[in-house]
Amino acid sequence: MTLTQGKLEPGTSGEPAPDVDLTAAAGVVEVPPEILAQSLGEYFRGWWQKLKSGDSGMLPVLVAMVIVAVVFELITPENAFLRPGNLVYIFGLSSVYMVLSMGEIVVLLLGELDLSIGAVALMGGVIAYKLVQQPSPNFPWWAAIAVSLLCCGLIGAIQGTLVARVKIPAFVVTLGGFLFFTGMIVIILGGADTSLGLDPTVPNQAVLYNLVQGNLDVVVSWVGAGVVVVVLGAMTWLGAAARRRSGLVAPPASLAAIRIGLMAAAAVAVLAICTVNRGGVFATIEGLPWVIPVVLGILGFWTVLLQRTRFGRYVYAIGGNPEAARRAGVNLAGIRTWCFVLSAATAGFAGILLGSFYYGQYSSNVGDPGQLVLYSVAAAVIGGTSLFGGRGKPIHGVLGGLLIGGIAYGVSLMNLGTLSIPLEYILPGAVLLLAVFVDVTSRRGARTGKDAARV
Amino acid sequence: MARTDSDPLTVPVAANSSSDLAEANVDLTAAAGVEEVPPELVAQSMGEYVRAYWRRVRGGDSGVLPVVVGIILVYVAFQIADSKFLGAQNVVNLLEQSSIYMLLAMAEIFALLLGEIDLSTGLVMGLAAVTLAELVQPAGAANCALCPHGLAFPWWVAIIVTLLICMGIGAIQGTLVARFRMPSFIVTLGGLLILEGVSLIVLNGNPVRLGNLQLYDIFWGHFSTLVSWILLAVLVVATGATWWFRDAGRRRRGLVAPPASFTAVKIAAVIVAGVVVVLLCNENRAHFGVIEGVPYLIPIVFAVLFAWTVLLQRTRFGRYVYAIGGNPEAARRAGVSLASVRTWCFVLAALTAGIAGILFASWQVFLTTNIIKSANSYVLLAVAAAVIGGTSLFGGRGKTIHGVLGGIVIGGIYNGLYLLGVQSEWVDVGIALVLLAAGTIDVLSRGGGRPGTT
Numbered sequence: 001m002t003l004t005q006g007k008l009e010p011g012t013s014g015e016p017a018p019d020v021d022l023t024a025a026a027g028v029v030e031v032p033p034e035i036l037a038q039s040l041g042e043y044f045r046g047w048w049q050k051l052k053s054g055d056s057g058m059l060p061v062l063v064a065m066v067i068v069a070v071v072f073e074l075i076t077p078e079n080a081f082l083r084p085g086n087l088v089y090i091f092g093l094s095s096v097y098m099v100l101s102m103g104e105i106v107v108l109l110l111g112e113l114d115l116s117i118g119a120v121a122l123m124g125g126v127i128a129y130k131l132v133q134q135p136s137p138n139f140p141w142w143a144a145i146a147v148s149l150l151c152c153g154l155i156g157a158i159q160g161t162l163v164a165r166v167k168i169p170a171f172v173v174t175l176g177g178f179l180f181f182t183g184m185i186v187i188i189l190g191g192a193d194t195s196l197g198l199d200p201t202v203p204n205q206a207v208l209y210n211l212v213q214g215n216l217d218v219v220v221s222w223v224g225a226g227v228v229v230v231v232l233g234a235m236t237w238l239g240a241a242a243r244r245r246s247g248l249v250a251p252p253a254s255l256a257a258i259r260i261g262l263m264a265a266a267a268v269a270v271l272a273i274c275t276v277n278r279g280g281v282f283a284t285i286e287g288l289p290w291v292i293p294v295v296l297g298i299l300g301f302w303t304v305l306l307q308r309t310r311f312g313r314y315v316y317a318i319g320g321n322p323e324a325a326r327r328a329g330v331n332l333a334g335i336r337t338w339c340f341v342l343s344a345a346t347a348g349f350a351g352i353l354l355g356s357f358y359y360g361q362y363s364s365n366v367g368d369p370g371q372l373v374l375y376s377v378a379a380a381v382i383g384g385t386s387l388f389g390g391r392g393k394p395i396h397g398v399l400g401g402l403l404i405g406g407i408a409y410g411v412s413l414m415n416l417g418t419l420s421i422p423l424e425y426i427l428p429g430a431v432l433l434l435a436v437f438v439d440v441t442s443r444r445g446a447r448t449g450k451d452a453a454r455v
Numbered sequence: 456m457a458r459t460d461s462d463p464l465t466v467p468v469a470a471n472s473s474s475d476l477a478e479a480n481v482d483l484t485a486a487a488g489v490e491e492v493p494p495e496l497v498a499q500s501m502g503e504y505v506r507a508y509w510r511r512v513r514g515g516d517s518g519v520l521p522v523v524v525g526i527i528l529v530y531v532a533f534q535i536a537d538s539k540f541l542g543a544q545n546v547v548n549l550l551e552q553s554s555i556y557m558l559l560a561m562a563e564i565f566a567l568l569l570g571e572i573d574l575s576t577g578l579v580m581g582l583a584a585v586t587l588a589e590l591v592q593p594a595g596a597a598n599c600a601l602c603p604h605g606l607a608f609p610w611w612v613a614i615i616v617t618l619l620i621c622m623g624i625g626a627i628q629g630t631l632v633a634r635f636r637m638p639s640f641i642v643t644l645g646g647l648l649i650l651e652g653v654s655l656i657v658l659n660g661n662p663v664r665l666g667n668l669q670l671y672d673i674f675w676g677h678f679s680t681l682v683s684w685i686l687l688a689v690l691v692v693a694t695g696a697t698w699w700f701r702d703a704g705r706r707r708r709g710l711v712a713p714p715a716s717f718t719a720v721k722i723a724a725v726i727v728a729g730v731v732v733v734l735l736c737n738e739n740r741a742h743f744g745v746i747e748g749v750p751y752l753i754p755i756v757f758a759v760l761f762a763w764t765v766l767l768q769r770t771r772f773g774r775y776v777y778a779i780g781g782n783p784e785a786a787r788r789a790g791v792s793l794a795s796v797r798t799w800c801f802v803l804a805a806l807t808a809g810i811a812g813i814l815f816a817s818w819q820v821f822l823t824t825n826i827i828k829s830a831n832s833y834v835l836l837a838v839a840a841a842v843i844g845g846t847s848l849f850g851g852r853g854k855t856i857h858g859v860l861g862g863i864v865i866g867g868i869y870n871g872l873y874l875l876g877v878q879s880e881w882v883d884v885g886i887a888l889v890l891l892a893a894g895t896i897d898v899l900s901r902g903g904g905r906p907g908t909t
Contacts, residue, residue: 113640115835162891169848171572172894175835178888183883192880370832370888374574374644387638418660422652429648433631 002377028044040254055198060438061383064431068403069224072410081410087279088289094405095291096121096354100372101379101397102302103346106339107320108380109306111389112170114340116159116177117347118372122185122364124152124348125355129196129362130188130204141207145352149345155181156344160337168193182369189364197358205360211294212356215287218275225267225288233260291353295398298346305342378428379404382435404428494897501716521896522844522860525889529864533871540871543738547750551674553866554752555580555811555818558590559837560844560858561763562807563799566842568767568780570850571632571639573801574834576808578650579621581830585654588618588663588822591670611667624650625805626798633797647831654827655710662823665816673755674817680737686749687729695722752814756859759810763803763855776800780850839886840865843893864889 051059072081079196080086100121107114131137131144139147155177162173186192198205206214216224236256243250271288279285306312314335326332355362381387382403383396411423506887533540559576566573590613592605608616628646632639665671678686698718705712735751767773775796778786787793812830817825842848843864844857865886872882 027822166641166895166898168891168894168898171838171848172842172890175839175842176891176894178835178887179839179883179890183880183887186878187884191878273784317842368828370504370835373646375639378644378648381641387640421660422655424652425648427653429645429652432641432648433637433645435635436645437631437635440635440637 016369022034024370039252040258043252043255058384058393058396058399060435061396061403064382064435065399065403065406068406068410071311073404074411076410077415082198083278084273085285086409086413087273088278090405090409091295091402092289092291092357093409095212095295096350096357096367096372096401097375097379097404098295098398098401099350099399100347100376101383102298102394103343103350104373104376105380105385105392105394105397106302106306106315106343106346106378107170108385108387109315109389109392110161110336110339111319111322112336113377113387114159114170114174114343115373116155116174116181117179117343117376118367119181119185120152120155120344121351121354121372122346122367122369123155123181123188123351124148124345125351125362125366126185126188126196127151127348128208128352129198129355130144132198132208133196134205135218138204141204141288144208145266145349148352149348151344152348152351153341157337159344160340163340164333164336178369180375185369190360192364195361196355197362198355200360208352209360210290212289212291212352213359214290215274215285216290216293218287221271221275221288224293225271229260229264229267229362232263236260256322291356294353298349299394299398302346306394311335311338316390316430319391321390333431334339375428376405378432382432384439403431407431460670486729500714501720501752504714504717517843519856519860521893522857522864525843526860526864526867529867529871529889533867533874535872536871540815540874543735544740545874546732546868547740549866549870551750551818551869553861553862554756555815555833556836556840556865557756557859557862558759558807558811558814558842559833560862561759561855562804562811562858563834563837563841564846564853564855564858565763565776565804565807566639566808567838567846567848568776568850568853569797569800570783571797571800572643572838572848573628573639573804574643575624575628575646576648576811576837577831577834578647578654578827579624579805579885580812580815580833581827582624582650582654582657583621583809584685584816584819585657585663585822585827586620587613587670587813587816588665589657590616591665591667592663610667613670614813617813618650618806621805622802622808624734625802628805629798629801632801633794639801647834649740651827651831652828654709655824656828658822658824660824662821665820665822670813670817671820672817674750674752674814675750677736677746677750679760680748683733683737683749686754687733690795691722691726691729694725698722755810755814759807760855760859763807766803767855770800777851780852782851797884836865836886839890842897843890845893845897847897 021409050057069082073079100117104117107117125148128144128148131139131147132141159173159177162168163170170296171268184236189196196208200206200209200213215221236259240250240253240256270292274292277284277286306315308422314325314330317328317330318332318335322332351367354367358366376397377387379400380392380397381400383392383398383400385392385396385400407427411420411427416423467827512518530541539545547565559580562576562579563573577898590608591605591610592607594605594607624646628639628642631642643779659863677683698721702712702715703750732753733749736753737747739747741747767776775786775791778789778791779793779796783793815830816822837858842857842861844853844859844861846853846857846861868885868889869882872885873879
């Protein structure tokens, strides 16, 4: 079951030492091939071995995204799918699922499930939109977001405590939370027919309005992207160099160079798409939409937290084998509660994005809380996260969300008449089943953790 | 790994009760780890029975006690708040509203007993409803999507075809879960998305009217008052005789049987409950004109409850279901075919959801795309009903009756709060609190904590 244990070499134990060595406990923390590989060829061989052993990682979802993009480009009328305007729209549409899914993944990593995340997201959105209304309470936008995220965090804390300390099954707690907050949204909103609007001409409200709708200036877009690429590139390069200098195992220099190159190429591609004028003849709409840096920022936060901190290691350890984690001295209840808190706060932010996607209009109809949950779980699983805990990354949510959004929008482009809406349900469902089918069949015999124990 | 045969597991729990399981080729008591010897089998007198029951409740197996107490509390509270709540008109209304929750919860229990979950039951119901309506469209009906000329099936053929389609859906989902070992959460989540799309395709965007009197009567029809009483009498005599003679037979053969006084009390309780329901249903509940008699849907729900209770409690299949839910590995080693039992459970869940769909179509009459969306919202409430009723989410613990009891709680809360003029958003809040209370009671009664660490 521990396909990684054999590969652990003395060198890796010199990593910044966790107080508890959890590799064995987690049973799922793989040593990435780039840490062990000493040359580029070795790296690719390591990666290929991992793939063959059934750990396909993000490959299926990436392949699926390419297929979806190509197929829709070919079959949509006038080959419109890959036009800049559509791509930007798809990202905005998907951003809600992406962020929501990142929140869900933290709970999935524990081997739990959060059904309340859609309702909590709408709570977060309603609270933030309520707080910036004029003339009162007219909070500054940052205070409104902060209060909204704090409220959601508190909701997460209550649910997390019920799960982690009172030990009520997460399914029951969050099902209750789903019903409870579905009702509370309407109550806070002030009735099922009420809707909250933002006025983009008011600077304070415009910030929330622009989260999905707004664009950065073209020059600012290029400069900002340049700075980010340089900083991340320098960190990658210097980090690897520092490891090598202090005699630790480090990825080959050529690999670091390739990564930095890919990063720069991706940034240039995204910017080239986003800085085309997509407004048509009468209006100029161009520049990087705010939502891209926003989503990448959340992705960065979650990736660092889960992959680089002790907290993250504990989360994987609990998801992989809670009993082993407990014996290794991990505070299960504390970590679990915090996961629910952070997950709910992330969901709250997704709710704020949802309102902005609907042009700053918030009503009880902007999202169906049940649908949001199911799509966020689907996005996570399509991206490659396991439902059984211990296996998954925040980026899975981003990729899965983008795939779902792409399919939904591609279908709506196709003028299928009455078939169009049904296909928006059927295709994500079919992709979900296919993704898990491939995962389950390819992973036969290579499963780890609770996954392997299933009879 | 070779399958081992049954011998290591034939350890009877109590010498006497093992004869009860004599016909099973495999004794699963140990494997299941959850089948208690009911106190009424061991107790020899009424007092002993009550004491044994109380011991069991204190030992953490509170059974249906919390939900029965919950029903009494909820209903008394609403009756105090509004004296119309338990009036004839509202009680029938309440039973009608609860019937869908009851059936869907009974469907869900098949999956929950295995330790799996079925998120698609709500949309199996939705698809069944629209399929039924399309199948009976008269020849020449223009708004039918897949059959532009109108199939004009007789109503009973339409019902059979609809239920067969539902079973087919269950078989596909069950196969993916049982043979390919895909997580049931994912299979049924994907299933519900696909079914939502398929239902919309069947409906083709056009509202469909269920223009068939027999189908309309399934939900809205009722027996005449006289037939109601006759049916009650037949039911009481049949159950009473079955229970009485079964226990008498057991006693005669020297087997353990509940005390005669207890059997009598049980029969009396059935008579009282039946008479109260029939009395309420036989009162005129119409604002204008006369509507009286027991609605058809009550015997329908009872028939499903009876069939599934017998299947789960009295047959080998049922024992296997509990065994798998309690400990799949032990069940597998005892020679149970996990894959086929699991597949059949999903088929039966979908069948039950299909029956709910027929009632649903009959209830709504006019089927629109919004109806399909609302069908989906029933799933989580059905799970909630099962859990409130006392069924465990971790498999192996639960009974079909739990779905009915949980459905009565949820239906009662919905109905009561609407009667009080409470906004629908507070209804969700109320059900959430009841669900959390049920979860807490379940955890506390088991002495805190699930088996293992999660």
